[in-house]
Amino acid sequence: MIEPPSMLERPQSLTLRLPHRGATRRLGRALGTVVRAGDLLLLRGDLGAGKTFLTRALARGLGVPASVRVTSPTFELVHELPGRVPLIHVDLYRLDDPGELVELGLRERIGADAVVVVEWGERMVDELGRDHLGIELGLDPSDPGGSVRVCSLHSHGPVSADLLSRLLARYFPGPQGLTPKPRADRDS
Ligand SMILES: Nc1ncnc2c1ncn2[C@@H]1O[C@H](COP(=O)(O)OP(=O)(O)OP(=O)(O)O)[C@@H](O)[C@H]1O
Numbered sequence: 603m604i605e606p607p608s609m610l611e612r613p614q615s616l617t618l619r620l621p622h623r624g625a626t627r628r629l630g631r632a633l634g635t636v637v638r639a640g641d642l643l644l645l646r647g648d649l650g651a652g653k654t655f656l657t658r659a660l661a662r663g664l665g666v667p668a669s670v671r672v673t674s675p676t677f678e679l680v681h682e683l684p685g686r687v688p689l690i691h692v693d694l695y696r697l698d699d700p701g702e703l704v705e706l707g708l709r710e711r712i713g714a715d716a717v718v719v720v721e722w723g724e725r726m727v728d729e730l731g732r733d734h735l736g737i738e739l740g741l742d743p744s745d746p747g748g749s750v751r752v753c754s755l756h757s758h759g760p761v762s763a764d765l766l767s768r769l770l771a772r773y774f775p776g777p778q779g780l781t782p783k784p785r786a787d788r789d790s
């Protein structure tokens with residue numbers, strides 16, 4: 603009889619406390635290392651929560667060279683960056699009409715040859731793709747310094763569940779997948 607996958611092998615959600623920017627960088631880098639062409643990540647969180655910051659670290663983990671600046675696609679809406687596989691970084695904050703997504707040419711790229719990371723994409727989830735890794739970043743209201751973030755990751759389908767499993771293995775590389783990696787959080 604084939605055993606169903608355990609929760610550890612098939613996590614559906616994960617919540618992390620990111621006490622400083624280095625911790626967010628570490629998460630982003632780990633994500634960038636494990637993402638594959640076809641993966642879709644939708645980032646949620648208020649203005650200044652750290653969506654672009656996380657994406658920048660993801661880009662580095664994906665192999666986008668340090669000489670390539672990773673900036674917010676606030677006005678262009680879409681940036682394509684060269685990595686191990688192309689990274690398409692989107693910011694839909696200024697997009698009101700889901701119909702405009704067609705003009706951005708995103709549909710052809712999602713689930714195809716690139717990794718697609720969308721800030722403010724949750725409200726257009728039906729148009730973008732149901733199987734996605736949702737990543738929510740929020741400030742910790744009990745932190746007076748304003749540097750602590752709480753990050754929740756949720757998979758929504760088999761492709762993103764696989765991605766979350768790979769992230770877990772990378773981020774917590776202990777034998778049970780539970781031992782945090784003892785290393786500095788200062789990679790940039
Ligand atoms: N733990 C942390 N993780 C991420 N960013 C942090 C952290 N602590 C402080 N910051 C700061 O928070 C800011 C996050 O800005 P960022 O542009 O990434 O936000 P955003 O969510 O993309 O906002 P927007 O919705 O405007 O696009 C940066 O200035 C970053 O230095």
Ligand SMILES: [Mg+2]
Pocket residue numbers: 653654655674693721
């Ligand atoms: Mg941003």
